[in-house]
Amino acid sequence: MYLRDLGEEFVVESISRSLLSKPGHGEYLFYPEDARDLLPRAPRILISMDAYSISSLKLPWRDYSDIGWSSLSGAISDIIAKGGIPHACMIALGLPHTLKQEELEALIRGFREASEYYNVRVLGGDTNSASDGWIAISTIGFTTARTPPSRSGLRAGDYIIVSGIYGAMGYVAREGVEKSSSVNWVVKYTKRPLVRVEIGYVVESNYRYISASMDVSDGLSYTLYTLSRLSNCGILVENPPLVHSELYEYCKGDEKCLLEYSLHGGEEYGIVLGVKPEYKNHVQKDLEYYNIPYKVIGKAIAKQGLYFREKELPVYRYDQFKGWCILTSHHPRE
Amino acid sequence: MYLRDLGEEFVVESISRSLLSKPGHGEYLFYPEDARDLLPRAPRILISMDAYSISSLKLPWRDYSDIGWSSLSGAISDIIAKGGIPHACMIALGLPHTLKQEELEALIRGFREASEYYNVRVLGGDTNSASDGWIAISTIGFTTARTPPSRSGLRAGDYIIVSGIYGAMGYVAREGVEKSSSVNWVVKYTKRPLVRVEIGYVVESNYRYISASMDVSDGLSYTLYTLSRLSNCGILVENPPLVHSELYEYCKGDEKCLLEYSLHGGEEYGIVLGVKPEYKNHVQKDLEYYNIPYKVIGKAIAKQGLYFREKELPVYRYDQFKGWCILTSHHPRE
Numbered sequence: 001m002y003l004r005d006l007g008e009e010f011v012v013e014s015i016s017r018s019l020l021s022k023p024g025h026g027e028y029l030f031y032p033e034d035a036r037d038l039l040p041r042a043p044r045i046l047i048s049m050d051a052y053s054i055s056s057l058k059l060p061w062r063d064y065s066d067i068g069w070s071s072l073s074g075a076i077s078d079i080i081a082k083g084g085i086p087h088a089c090m091i092a093l094g095l096p097h098t099l100k101q102e103e104l105e106a107l108i109r110g111f112r113e114a115s116e117y118y119n120v121r122v123l124g125g126d127t128n129s130a131s132d133g134w135i136a137i138s139t140i141g142f143t144t145a146r147t148p149p150s151r152s153g154l155r156a157g158d159y160i161i162v163s164g165i166y167g168a169m170g171y172v173a174r175e176g177v178e179k180s181s182s183v184n185w186v187v188k189y190t191k192r193p194l195v196r197v198e199i200g201y202v203v204e205s206n207y208r209y210i211s212a213s214m215d216v217s218d219g220l221s222y223t224l225y226t227l228s229r230l231s232n233c234g235i236l237v238e239n240p241p242l243v244h245s246e247l248y249e250y251c252k253g254d255e256k257c258l259l260e261y262s263l264h265g266g267e268e269y270g271i272v273l274g275v276k277p278e279y280k281n282h283v284q285k286d287l288e289y290y291n292i293p294y295k296v297i298g299k300a301i302a303k304q305g306l307y308f309r310e311k312e313l314p315v316y317r318y319d320q321f322k323g324w325c326i327l328t329s330h331h332p333r334e
Numbered sequence: 335m336y337l338r339d340l341g342e343e344f345v346v347e348s349i350s351r352s353l354l355s356k357p358g359h360g361e362y363l364f365y366p367e368d369a370r371d372l373l374p375r376a377p378r379i380l381i382s383m384d385a386y387s388i389s390s391l392k393l394p395w396r397d398y399s400d401i402g403w404s405s406l407s408g409a410i411s412d413i414i415a416k417g418g419i420p421h422a423c424m425i426a427l428g429l430p431h432t433l434k435q436e437e438l439e440a441l442i443r444g445f446r447e448a449s450e451y452y453n454v455r456v457l458g459g460d461t462n463s464a465s466d467g468w469i470a471i472s473t474i475g476f477t478t479a480r481t482p483p484s485r486s487g488l489r490a491g492d493y494i495i496v497s498g499i500y501g502a503m504g505y506v507a508r509e510g511v512e513k514s515s516s517v518n519w520v521v522k523y524t525k526r527p528l529v530r531v532e533i534g535y536v537v538e539s540n541y542r543y544i545s546a547s548m549d550v551s552d553g554l555s556y557t558l559y560t561l562s563r564l565s566n567c568g569i570l571v572e573n574p575p576l577v578h579s580e581l582y583e584y585c586k587g588d589e590k591c592l593l594e595y596s597l598h599g600g601e602e603y604g605i606v607l608g609v610k611p612e613y614k615n616h617v618q619k620d621l622e623y624y625n626i627p628y629k630v631i632g633k634a635i636a637k638q639g640l641y642f643r644e645k646e647l648p649v650y651r652y653d654q655f656k657g658w659c660i661l662t663s664h665h666p667r668e
Binding site: 004006007008009037038045047052053056082090091092097131141148150151214215217319322 | 345366379461462481
């Protein structure tokens with residue numbers, strides 16, 4: 001059975017039955033209402049929106065449930081980086097009428113599993129037909145931070161702390177999808193990217209000490225580049241970030257190799273934090289309290305650009321309309 | 335110049351420069367942050383999401399600016415129907431890399447004009463490439479209503495009040511796009527659908543008297559059908575809603591003709607309200623205060639179904655995956 005046989009009502013009912021969060025205390029509106037009502041959970045609201053073409057998420061080893069999972073993971077990551085706890089989301093779908101019923105069910109299952117894992121409610125959304133499938137997710141979160149950290153507050157001397165474990169998506173980006181398909185560890189770590197919601201707590205409770213924050217959705221080099229460019233300073237990388245042990249073996253411990261694979265990637269959803277030097281221990285202690293893997297990879301410096309010791313680092317960026325680009329890291333504008 | 339020549343950075347910069355709302359009092363995050371922060375404007379948050387394929391909005395007489403306008407109008411309508419004042423939105427776009435620069439600029443202009451007209455801030459969004467263009471808009475609003483009206487609260491005896499002026503989209507739906515192209519009044523009234531934000535004030539201040547509320551985004555017959563089905567009652571239509579004078583002339587005043595064209599349509603964004611009989615005057619007085627065109631078209635009745643005097647009315651519905659369907663109005667499920 002395909003969506004064209006099942007019809008919109010069936011699709012929407014399937015989503016609502018297995019995915020939608022019921023009204024909580026003090027809430028009234030529920031499916032099939034077109035809007036939902038919420039009471040604020042903290043003084044400040046954070047909202048974000050992320051969208052994907054399904055084909056861009058469709059690594060050969062990902063099924064539709066992995067696509068649902070991955071898209072929701074990406075959507076909540078922006079809220080966490082700003083010190084928010086993602087509370088709920090709305091999901092709009094563009095689906096081809098040739099999509100099979102089991103593919104639809106897998107997609108919904110992936111959304112549901114991510115929603116339960118991250119404790120993020122799915123409140124509603126919209127369904128459309130599209131020849132080329134797409135997913136748009138809007139997330140609402142709340143934060144107690146009086147000033148959520150921006151991307152532009154980095155100052156020379158701040159420590160650069162990177163959460164997450166790198167190398168698997170870098171392997172895919174550098175070696176290609178076909179070769180990666182047969183590398184077990186790459187498949188394992190990229191099938192369902194994981195976001196650590198607890199980082200939101202660390203950021204909101206340390207917002208005075210965190211000068212800048214951004215997630216690693218488009219690759220670590222691009223995140224470092226963006227933070228340094230917007231903050232008008234540079235970053236000196238002294239250590240590679242944490243990498244999967246399999247990458248370490250593959251690189252035989254060579255730091256240049258480790259850096260190449262960990263800087264280049266995407267959908268990694270670690271967070272890069274700039275931390276004021278006198279408060280580094282505060283932030284580290286909180287990251288450790290939540291068992292969040294992280295590494296202090298270096299420092300912000302006055303000189304523009306990204307450097308690993310003396311050498312300037314290349315910046316990789318995927319442009320939606322142009323494809324992969326390499327940027328020079330000291331350039332004031334792309 | 336096409337998007338593939340301009341690149342993602344250019345597209346995103348163009349949107350941010352001419353469209354994005356700056357941080358207000360007490361807000362911090364702004365472009366290019368991936369999330370925005372907001373302080374609540376009323377005790378209860380309302381959120382909704384609407385998405386469209388660009389081709390479905392692309393009537394031959396609509397340019398890209400009209401598409402931007404129309405999509406934003408539709409997105410805020412759901413919030414208004416629930417008694418909310420739309421405050422801000424996020425816009426995700428899937429655009430073909432063959433889109434021309436002037437088409438992009440027109441689209442942005444349409445969003446901006448709607449955003450200014452409705453006083454709804456555009457806070458951010460996401461841009462993707464897509465072979466088949468689409469727009470997803472997530473809206474956040476606030477309401478003072480303790481219980482926003484649902485679609486299921488209609489009770490026999492309630493008055494049915496319909497805001498808005500009908501007939502133009504019904505003409506398109508019944509006569510086809512080609513014939514409609516040469517009918518001036520149809521083109522004029524469907525080029526840029528208008529939403530009345532003030533209805534949000536009327537609903538929030540009369541929420542105790544309004545038993546049910548829903549917007550007319552998918553045609554008046556489908557809205558009446560949905561309200562009656564979810565409320566487990568019927569609706570007896572005694573008068574057609576307000577129609578454009580040109581439709582009145584076209585129909586030579588024949589009520590059956592007026593009803594046919596006004597029930598069948600879409601993107602009309604009037605609101606259908608169920609109003610408790612003893613408070614009808616309260617609600618009418620508030621609608622009149624804001625100069626909102628409306629008509630009391632009938633009453634909710636105990637008997638299931640939609641009726642015009644004795645005759646059962648057909649229900650038209652566009653199914654995203656199946657196309658146009660005709661439903662029987664007394665059927666408990668589609």
